[in-house]
Amino acid sequence: TQTVSQSDAHVTVFEGDSVELRCNYSYGGSIYLSWYIQHHGHGLQFLLKYYSGNPVVQGVNGFEAEFSKSDSSFHLRKASVHWSDSAVYFCAVSSNNNNAPRFGAGTKLSVKP
């Protein structure tokens, strides 16, 4: 069974804090891993992705994520969050073919001033 799990439904931090949003997956074969951000009432915007190579990938707005094959994880991190980072973050996994990416349940990040 192919699954994507985001264990934290809601994460609250203060502006300037670091944050890690977790994503674990269960997939076979070669996969693409991605993170997307969704502000309330809008569509999703791409943040970053991993397929191969350096397990730490850099994305937009200071986000990075680290792939771990042993942990089956692709956690998203940011060293210092801003209030505008408040949104719902989705982890997505797809195989290297035409299969539709599967999305996690999302983690709502709230950044307090």
Added chain:
Amino acid sequence: NSKVIQTPRYLVKGQGQKAKMRCIPEKGHPVVFWYQQNKNNEFKFLINFQNQEVLQQIDMTEKRFSAECPSNSPCSLEIQSSEAGDSALYLCASRRDSSGNTLYFGEGSRLIVV
């Protein structure tokens, strides 16, 4: 700003009515996806196309939903007979190739079935 254009942003339909949503994918992107996102933020894949051909679709889509991506016209997703459970945000996304590359999403069409 999203280059995938979805219309309308909102539509309100009565049960049993048809509901039609349109999507113009990003230029040069032959692969188009439709997802349904419910109020709990859960995504359900509905159907995807490469150019005008259906690649995959779920069973629900085969029965009550119809979709197409004609050449030189917007893609569309239509619910033949709306049900209360169809109330959701319908997201269209496009991709430039057939691999697991980045999806570009539109702003979505929010359907409310009363």
